[in-house]
Amino acid sequence: MDLRRFLENAGSVARTQTILRAGFSDREIRNAAASGEVCRLRHGVLALPGAPSDLVAAVLGNGLLTCASGATRHGLWLLHQPDQVHLLCRHGGPQNTVVHRESLVPHRTAEPVASITDILIHGLRCLPEVEAAVMVESAVRQGVTTLPYLRQRLPGNRNGAARKVLDLVDGTADSAIEVVARLLFRAAGIYTQTQVDLPGIGFVDFLLEGFLIVEIDGRSHLEPRQVKKDRLRNNASILTGYAVLRYGYADVVYNPEKVVAEVWQVLRGRVIR
CATH class of the missing domain: 3.40.960.10 (VSR Endonuclease)
Incomplete structure (x- = not known):
């Protein structure tokens, strides 16, 4: 696999360390950048020309797209596009983003996008109830999660509002x-x-x-x-x-x-x- 194909599979943007761990050499990276095949967004971050802005924001922010920003990347319904990028960041987080901390299920893709479980849990805690219900309903309809599964991962009083949103979901909607x-x-x-x-x-x-x-x-x-x-x-x-x-x-x-x-x-x- 060449460097361009690797980046395409990774969402068109990746950290240099991720590329090196995949087996590419410093020389291959330098040659690709010199030819214009890839762009250096900053030290340690490479992207293909025209890389999606949300994925670029995730890598530059050292995080993963989650909540409303990660929903469409998993084919989940979204009532409104978010005004700010939502990121899962273990530490820190860039300004002008909504930062989520807790991760229950690690992401398994090359793209900087959180797992469906994390996206749904963050959405249930963060979004207005109707928008969160829309997202969860689509996941239930697709068969990628269940209401009991999500409910078990929302224990305690602090998750009471999120559990109430699950009561609004019945999996019957087509849109x-x-x-x-x-x-x-x-x-x-x-x-x-x-x-x-x-x-x-x-x-x-x-x-x-x-x-x-x-x-x-x-x-x-x-x-x-x-x-x-x-x-x-x-x-x-x-x-x-x-x-x-x-x-x-x-x-x-x-x-x-x-x-x-x-x-x-x-x-x-x-x-x-």
Whole structure:
């Protein structure tokens, strides 16, 4: 394996000591830097041109991407990109970053990214509960963790808030925005069923109070074939006796009060409390 291929496998950036331990010589490193094949970001750190900025920040900060900054590197859902880089640093840590200290499971990849367990535990302790629930839900859906596993690693009073977030996760959502919508409806006191298979209609995202179907539309719902399918499903739903509302990402994330108000407008008069 040549030096360029090694760096590609390591996320395009690595410390010189890591490269030397992999079997490359000082001469190979000097030649690659002199030719412009790799760049010296500072003494002891090499990168390929155009290396991802978050991975560069991790190596320069002598840490690993974790929490919201490490989530997408493991294919986990993220509701919002973080304003600051989150790093797992055993000692110190650069300014203008969010530093996490504790590590439960060592990372096993060449990239400077923490393990999924560490990313999830840090997210549960650090992020707003809805954003943390989104991240954990995706991990559960992927089968890379379980709720009992995470709960066991959050003992004591200091982790009480993090354990409460786990109660919001049920592993039924197909997307991050469905997690947000589910929590929104349940927080409003609405009886909410998810991914319900209705005869003659198929699976619906939400069935509220047994008669209101709510669908959350992603980008695929703008495609002509999907528009036609949605129209047929809407008609079948109404002809079967259900009410239907449809919302997009911006509605649920940026105007949740309006969504809940419209839902209650449909439910009002048919729900006896």
